[in-house]
Amino acid sequence: MAQSDTVDRILDAAEELFADRGFSETSLRMITSKAKVNLAAVNYHFGSKNALIHAVFARFLTPFSATLENAFDELEERCDGKPPTLNQTLWALTESAVRMPQRNEKGISIFMRLLGLAYTQSQGHLRKFLEQEYSEPFSRFMRLLKEATPQLSSVDRYWRIQFMLGATAFTMSSSDALRDILQNKLGVETTVQEIAARLVPFLAAGMQAEDAMLIPPAGSKVSVA
Amino acid sequence: MAQSDTVDRILDAAEELFADRGFSETSLRMITSKAKVNLAAVNYHFGSKNALIHAVFARFLTPFSATLENAFDELEERCDGKPPTLNQTLWALTESAVRMPQRNEKGISIFMRLLGLAYTQSQGHLRKFLEQEYSEPFSRFMRLLKEATPQLSSVDRYWRIQFMLGATAFTMSSSDALRDILQNKLGVETTVQEIAARLVPFLAAGMQAEDAMLIPPAGSKVSVA
DNA sequence: ATGCGCTTCAAACGTATGTTTCAAACAGAC
C-alpha cells in the first residue's frame, strides 16, 4: 500500500458513515471495518475520534472555502462597485457547493448532510473548530447579504437569515431521506442540484417578503382546548 | 410523594435533556440523576429508553394535535366551502403551537427542538411511532397546504414544505440562543410570538415564490479552483 | 398486625465504546 492510503480510506469510510448515521451513532469499529483498516489506526493517525471528525470536515471545507472566496471575488469584480444582488450572492454560494470536485456521485449530498449535522448535532467541539477555522468566508457571506438587502431593518434581516439557515441546514441534513420519500410517493428522482435550484428561489422570496406582519390577520383567532 | 410523580419528573428531565443534547447523547443516568430518581425507574415505568422517547413525544404531541384539529375545524367552518388561504393555514398552526399550555417558559422552544430532532436524527423507531400515531393532523395540514397552493406542482410543493419545516424547526429550536444574541448585539428584546410573526410572512412568501428557476441566472458562472 | 400490590433502591450484568499497549511487519538509507 502507498504511504498512507490508510488515512484516506479512514476518511472516506468515516465521511460516509457520519453522513448516514451521525457522529455519536458511528463507532470507530464501524469505520475501521468499513475501511478495512486496523482499529488502532484511527488513534494513530488522527489522535482521537473528535480529531477524525475535524479532519473529515477539513478535507472538504478547506477547498470549498477557497472556491467560495474565488466565487465572491469574481462576483464583486463583475459588479464593480455596486453590491451583488441577493440572488447572485445565493447562487454564488450554491454553485460553489455544487461544483466542488467530488470524490464520487454521493459526494455533494454527503457534503450537505455533514454541514447540516454540524449545525444540528450540538457537538460543542465541532462548532468551535468550524468557527475558528472558517469564520472568514462566513463573515463575508453575511456582509454580502447585508448589502443585498438594504431595505431590511437589522432585526428583520437577522431573523430572516436564521430562517434561511434553518431551511437550508434542515433540508440538507435530511436530504437523502427526503429524496427517498419523494421517490416512493411520487416516483420522482431528484438530484442535489435540483434541490438547490428549488431552495434558492424560496429563500430569496422569503428574504424579500413584504414587511413582516406583526399581528395575525383579523378573524384568525383560534380556539384552544 | 404522589402516585407517580416519578413518571413526570422523568419526563420533564428527559424532555429537556433530549432537546439540549439529542437522544443518543443523553444517557438514562443523566436523566435519572437530573430527575432525582433511581436509575431503574425508567425501565420500570416505561420499559426501555426508546419507549421513554415515545412517551416524551406523546405527552406534548397528543394535546397539541387535538388543539390543532380544533383550530382546523374552526378555520374550515369559517371559510365555509372555500379553501382557507395559505396565510390562514399557517396562522392556525402557529397559534395552536404558541397557545399550547406550557409547562414552563422554555416549553415552546423545547417542543420545536424535539420536532426538529425527530426529523433529523435518523431514529427509525421514532419516525415509525410518530407516523402511525399522528398521521391524521399531519395529513390534514398537508391537504390544506395543497388546497392553498394549487399553482404549485406536487414536487415543488413537497420541497417547499420541507423548507418551511426546516426554517421553523431550526429557528424555534434555537430561539433562546438566537434571542440572546440579538439582545446582546442590537439590544432588542424578542418574544416567541414576535418570532412567529416574522416567520409566517417569510414562509408564505417563500411558498408562493415564482416558479423555481432550474438554471442559475445568466452570468453567474463561478470559477472553480 | 398481616399480607398484598406497587414502587423504589443499590448492585450487578453483559455489551459496546474510545483509547492504549507493545510486539511484529515494513520501507528506505547506509
Added chain:
DNA sequence: GTCTGTTTGAAACATACGTTTGAAGCGCAT
C-alpha cells in the same frame, strides 16, 4: 544485510451504556 523510524496488528484496558435482579419500603384493605 543491517539498522532506524514509521506503520500495522491483535489484544487488552478502563469506562459508560441500557437493562435486569432481588431485596427493601410503602400504602392499604382485610
